[in-house]
Amino acid sequence: MTPAIDIQQLGKRYGALAALDHIDLVIQPGEFFALLGPNGAGKTTLISILAGLTRPTHGSAKVMGYDVLSEYRAARKRLGVVPQELVYDPFFTVREMLVIQSGYFGIQGNDAWIDEILYRLDLADKAHTNLRALSGGMKRRVLIAQALVHKPPVIILDEPTAGVDVDLRQSLWQFIQHLNQEGHTVVLTTHYLEEAEALCNRVAMLKQGRIVALDSMRNLVRSIQDYTLELRLSTDALPAALTAWPVHHDGNLYSFKIKDYAEIESVLSILRTSGIRILEMQLLQPDLEDVFVNIMESVPAGAS
Numbered sequence: 660m661t662p663a664i665d666i667q668q669l670g671k672r673y674g675a676l677a678a679l680d681h682i683d684l685v686i687q688p689g690e691f692f693a694l695l696g697p698n699g700a701g702k703t704t705l706i707s708i709l710a711g712l713t714r715p716t717h718g719s720a721k722v723m724g725y726d727v728l729s730e731y732r733a734a735r736k737r738l739g740v741v742p743q744e745l746v747y748d749p750f751f752t753v754r755e756m757l758v759i760q761s762g763y764f765g766i767q768g769n770d771a772w773i774d775e776i777l778y779r780l781d782l783a784d785k786a787h788t789n790l791r792a793l794s795g796g797m798k799r800r801v802l803i804a805q806a807l808v809h810k811p812p813v814i815i816l817d818e819p820t821a822g823v824d825v826d827l828r829q830s831l832w833q834f835i836q837h838l839n840q841e842g843h844t845v846v847l848t849t850h851y852l853e854e855a856e857a858l859c860n861r862v863a864m865l866k867q868g869r870i871v872a873l874d875s876m877r878n879l880v881r882s883i884q885d886y887t888l889e890l891r892l893s894t895d896a897l898p899a900a901l902t903a904w905p906v907h908h909d910g911n912l913y914s915f916k917i918k919d920y921a922e923i924e925s926v927l928s929i930l931r932t933s934g935i936r937i938l939e940m941q942l943l944q945p946d947l948e949d950v951f952v953n954i955m956e957s958v959p960a961g962a963s
């Protein structure tokens with residue numbers, strides 16, 4: 660099967676800085692893939708190369724088998740990118756802009772699909788509104804509509820829900836999940852890790868231009884063994900027997916790292932014999948955020 664995205668030894672340098680450093684990444688058709696990393700890790704650079712907006716320094720990138728440089732038009736036609744910012748002519752209406760965008764991809768008579776996108780993104784009653792008259796949230800919906808207008812098999816969403824209200828977030832995810840179920844490949848970058856955890860099947864984590872983790876969501880979350888036992892105590896000083904325990908605290912709220920249930924018993928019995936009362940107790944499962952923090956802390960800063 661031709662991969663949806665096939666990246667080999669991809670690199671981008673800005674002077675001495677390696678924004679991307681020998682990236683290998685293959686994403687299969689139908690995946691819902693998360694591309695995660697702290698600010699400056701290289702996510703936007705990678706997306707810009709796939710969209711043909713930035714030239715790599717070395718290596719290759721293909722979309723549905725088409726090289727983003729030597730077969731730019733064929734590759735671009737198969738890709739829908741929802742960027743962080745809207746670039747538009749403010750005098751067009753929403754619908755006019757979508758018709759023009761369809762023409763750009765050589766598509767005539769796209770009305771039925773444009774109507775469906777407008778409906779799904781709750782933009783139908785704004786179809787004849789000028790782009791400049793839209794609110795920030797509405798403009799973001801238009802960005803998504805614009806990326807989908809040519810029904811691309813591969814959809815990349817670059818932080819689509821930053822600053823977006825709960826309603827739009829939910830309707831957006833329903834629509835994107837529906838497109839994914841219909842076979843579209845979806846690549847998502849987001850700083851909302853719980854969103855990535857809920858939606859994506861596989862994850863790549865980038866740090867300083869390198870892939871530092873690449874696995875299924877399941878395996879990554881399972882790779883963390885530690886639970887967190889959160890206790891609010893009647894004191895903000897721990898008994899001596901617990902001071903060596905891996906623990907963070909904020910006032911009298913303590914977070915103990917726990918490897919198994921027997922350790923919970925040990926902590927509780929030490930507290931009991933020390934006469935310390937438990938005011939609140941919660942056992943937290945590891946999540947993608949724990950994985951992210953662990954990986955980002957454990958991987959040494961790369962030379963660039």
Ligand SMILES: Nc1ncnc2c1ncn2[C@@H]1O[C@H](COP(=O)(O)OP(=O)(O)OP(=O)(O)O)[C@@H](O)[C@H]1O
Nearest residue numbers: 673676677678696697698699700701702703704705
């Ligand atoms: N045009 C440019 N000139 C010089 N350096 C650049 C340029 N574009 C990006 N960089 C640098 O390349 C690195 C990667 O940036 P990039 O925007 O790809 O990161 P990111 O992972 O998308 O970050 P964010 O989460 O903040 O959007 C950063 O150190 C950035 O400063």
